Amino acid sequence: MLNESAIGKIRDFIVQQKNKNTEVHSYHECEDDIKYFQKNKIGVELDTYKEVILQEETGLELGGMNKESFLLIYPLKEKNLLHDGTITIIGPEINDIQQTSIDFGLLLLISIKDQSNQKLKQLNSFTFISNSIEGFSIRSVPRRFWSRVSTQQLKKGFNFQFLAQAILYLYRIKFSDIVEAMEIIMINSCPDIIKNFLLVSSELTHKLKEKWLKKLEDWKKRIDCEYEWGCEICPYQVECYEIKKVLVARNKKEEI
Structure with missing residues (x-):
């Protein structure tokens, strides 16, 4: 509806x-x-x-x-x-x-x-x-x-x-x-x-934002992130991206 x-x-x-x-x-x-x-x-x-x-x-x-x-x-x-x-x-x-x-x-x-x-x-x-x-x-x-x-x-x-x-x-x-x-x-x-x-x-837009925030929260929990700010302004964005690449590679390896 x-x-x-x-x-x-x-x-x-x-x-x-x-x-x-x-x-x-x-x-x-x-x-x-x-x-x-x-x-x-x-x-x-x-x-x-x-x-x-x-x-x-x-x-x-x-x-x-x-x-x-x-x-x-x-x-x-x-x-x-x-x-x-x-x-x-x-x-x-x-x-x-x-x-x-x-x-x-x-x-x-x-x-x-x-x-x-x-x-x-x-x-x-x-x-x-x-x-x-x-x-x-x-x-x-x-x-x-x-x-x-x-x-x-x-x-x-x-x-x-x-x-x-x-x-x-x-x-x-x-x-x-x-x-x-x-x-x-x-x-x-x-x-x-x-x-x-x-x-x-x-x-x-509200529904899209809810989905985006859920993804953000899920990602933060996954990497044990406790910062309140969003990813776009995070000073550790580069380091976080490197962690993400490692996790993605690990998931692919587990799927093989």
């Missing part, structure tokens, strides 16, 4: 934005992804474009430290709650944006076949997206979104529809054995709308 209520509020929010004459674009995922990418002449392939886009090469920055931004990847089991392949963009398309840095948020809803599958842990890692789209790179900022699109790709016509299409395609390829349905929502250029959306979607 929680997921149904939360997603219902998000759909109501989108309708409200349309009624306020906010620019809202709706697309559906292309059936022939490869042909779509080839037509745009922008490469999309798993782990093929591990590039760092320098400041002088950047045509547009999405999110970042001084912008309102978020990245939410929310797995659920109720396939019927999602409009599979739907892409919703609240805000202008890239070709109508004059700034070089904008507020940006992304919500990816994913219906999962098997909630116990080990691959679930990898769903929240967006690094593979950064490594799989030509001229697009993501910078690491906890629970925020910060990415760069190269000037060269913007000249080719890179836009939010293309980015959403690429994300859906890459998730379906990488997690083909567990993904049933997906829906993506992007918000850009308006910090107030992003703030309001985060309030509306707070049920989802």
